[in-house]
């Protein structure tokens with residue numbers, strides 16, 4: 001995903017809105033259990049603020065995620081906003097360390113956004129994914145999906161009872 005700032009560069013104080021949609025490979029986010037399920041849409045307002053550009057952007061996409069509790073796949077929308085600062089690569093030489101850490105430097109008036117976009121995605125993804133807020137997960141003993149109903153082993157939590165039933169041949 002690229003944004004060309006050739007025109008905006010010559011208009012100090014001016015702003016422009018860029019709307020871009022791009023398809024990435026499903027595994028592009030490089031996060032376990034989380035895949036892109038749609039193209040990524042970016043809407044960015046970029047302001048020419050002297051040597052650098054200040055950016056306010058909004059990202060939307062659909063993810064296919066694997067529920068941490070029941071392992072079911074679900075499709076979930078994600079959208080988030082971020083602010084950023086972009087500067088021409090030649091400014092990097094005189095920049096303070098703090099600015100180097102927070103600024104995206106670009107060459108030839110063209111901002112290459114892919115890596116930056118992935119960083120912001122990873123910042124905004126939830127810590128874990130669940131298929132729905134009340135997901136009941138899998139039974140720790142037999143692995144049954146408890147969203148589909150109770151499993152038989154849930155009543156036999158006491159191992160001494162299980163052993164006794166085994167002995168009596170009634171554990172089937």
Ligand SMILES: [Zn+2]
Pocket residue numbers: 067068069070071072130131132135136137
């Ligand atoms: Zn689930």
Ligand SMILES: [Zn+2]
Pocket residue numbers: 139140141142143144151152153154
């Ligand atoms: Zn079970």
